[in-house]
Each structure stands twice: as C-alpha cells, then as structure tokens.
Amino acid sequence: MQSTAAEDYVKAIYHHTEWQPDPITPSQLAGRLGLANSTVTEMVKKLAAAGLVHHRPYSxxxxxxxxRALAVRQVRRHRIVETWLVERHGYDWDEVHDEAExxxxxxxxxxxxxxARSLGDPTRDPHGDVIPAADGSVERPDAVVLADAPVGHEGAVVRISDADPAMLRFLADAGVALDARLTVLGQKPYSGSIEVRTHAGTIDLGPEVALAIWLAA
Known part of the structure; x- marks a missing residue:
C-alpha cells in the first residue's frame, strides 16, 4: 500500500515521535492531520492491514x-524540497511547508x-529538522527543548518547529534563527515566559514559543 494518503499518515506518525518518545494516539493523529476521528480510524485499519503500523483498538x-522506511523516505523528500525552495527559489522559511507537501x-x-546533490546533500532543512540520508539513516543532534533547559544553559539553536508560520516570522524578526546562541536567564514569575539572552540583547519568549525551540545540549 503506497498512496499519497498512506505516505501522509506514516509521515505524521513519524513526526510525532521524532523529538519525544510517546507514541501517537488516533485522536492526536486526527488533530495533526485535520481529519475526523472516524476517518483516521478507518485509514489506520488499512495501514495495519498493509503492514505499515501496529495498532489495537483504543491503543x-x-x-x-x-x-518507518516509508515515513523516512517521505520526510527526506519533504525536507529536501523545503531546503531547495529556500536556497534556490527565494522562499522564506515560513512559506515552504505547503509547497513541499x-x-x-x-x-x-x-x-x-x-x-539533493546540487544542494551539497544537506543534512538539515531550513528549520533544523534532520534530513534522513539516502540509505534511511537518521543522525539527530543531542538537544534540549528550551522550555526544559535549566537556568544558565547556553547553546546554539538546532531546531525550530515549523508548525506555526506566524511564530517563525516572529522569531526571525527577533533574531532567533538556526545556529543563534541563546542563554537561558530564567522564567518570569506569573507570566510563564522565559527570558533568554541573544546576540542582540534579552528577549522574553512565551511558553508556546519555548516548546518550539531546541538548543544544543
């Protein structure tokens, strides 16, 4: 079974566990894909019958x-296209996801x-997500999400989630991009925002933003 829908489903499942260990539930998958739970349930049954997923009811x-092999293949394709659009066609990093889809x-x-060869076989996309090698291998950097980084932690930005284009534009305007060095200064009382130091000064980042940024551990 290798349809566009199957490719999108396995890629979404892969994304969910790429930076954290908990497996995805059917309702989470439906939310990620923007589909009804019943639609996802039927498709997951087909994926299981095709040997692409393990799933038991209510699990x-x-x-x-x-x-996983199919998911990695699609992830590689998506991220190479995103990189190509940014490096060769003048797209900004907040514009490429839908085109690449x-x-x-x-x-x-x-x-x-x-x-890929014309780009020098890149190992990460414009958001820092790892581009799997042609043989399917994946080498993910050792990183910590900003929200979990202790006070005093300093590290380069290795990944920024591309789930929210508006957030990407905000971070670009604030000078927070891949390889920028951030130092965690502390959490602001009551607001939940995290104060960080950048090359340009200090900035407060809200909880949602702090969950979208990964720093080198």
Missing amino acids: AIELTEAG VLEHALSDRLLDSI
Whole structure:
C-alpha cells in the first residue's frame, strides 16, 4: 500500500515521535492531520492491514519497520524540497511547508537525488529538522527543548518547529534563527515566559514559543 494518503499518515506518525518518545494516539493523529476521528480510524485499519503500523483498538499507533522506511523516505523528500525552495527559489522559511507537501509526492527519485546533490546533500532543512540520508539513516543532534533547559544553559539553536508560520516570522524578526546562541536567564514569575539572552540583547519568549525551540545540549 503506497498512496499519497498512506505516505501522509506514516509521515505524521513519524513526526510525532521524532523529538519525544510517546507514541501517537488516533485522536492526536486526527488533530495533526485535520481529519475526523472516524476517518483516521478507518485509514489506520488499512495501514495495519498493509503492514505499515501496529495498532489495537483504543491503543496508540506505532510504525512497523516497513512503515518507518516509508515515513523516512517521505520526510527526506519533504525536507529536501523545503531546503531547495529556500536556497534556490527565494522562499522564506515560513512559506515552504505547503509547497513541499505537494511537491514531495510529485518528484521522481532521480530528480530528488539530483536536487539533493546540487544542494551539497544537506543534512538539515531550513528549520533544523534532520534530513534522513539516502540509505534511511537518521543522525539527530543531542538537544534540549528550551522550555526544559535549566537556568544558565547556553547553546546554539538546532531546531525550530515549523508548525506555526506566524511564530517563525516572529522569531526571525527577533533574531532567533538556526545556529543563534541563546542563554537561558530564567522564567518570569506569573507570566510563564522565559527570558533568554541573544546576540542582540534579552528577549522574553512565551511558553508556546519555548516548546518550539531546541538548543544544543
């Protein structure tokens, strides 16, 4: 079973556990895909029958070896396309996700490999997400989410979630980008915001933003 829908489902399942260990539930998957729970339930049954996921009623969903291989393939395609759009076509990092969602299914393997070579075989996309190697291997950096970083922690930004384009624009305006060095100064009382120092000074980042930024551990 290898349809566009199957590719999107296994990729979404993979994304959920890429930076944290808990498996995804059907309701979480429905929310991530913007679909009704009943629709997701039926598709998960098909994915299980095709050997792409492990799932029992009322339990979480996990990828099989075949499902993970398909997910990694799609993740690689998506992130190479995002990098190509930014580096060769003048897109900003907050503009590329939807374009890549379409193009990742349309490009041939030969063209994708050619694009990767022309970019110097990048290992991360514009948001710092790891681009799997052609052989399916993944080398993820040792990182801590900003919300969990202790006071005094200093590290380079290695990843920023691309789930919210408006947040990406806010961070770009604030000078918070990949490889920028941040120092955690402390949490503001009552507001829940975290004060960090950047090369340009100090800035307060709210809880939602602090959950979207990963620093080198």
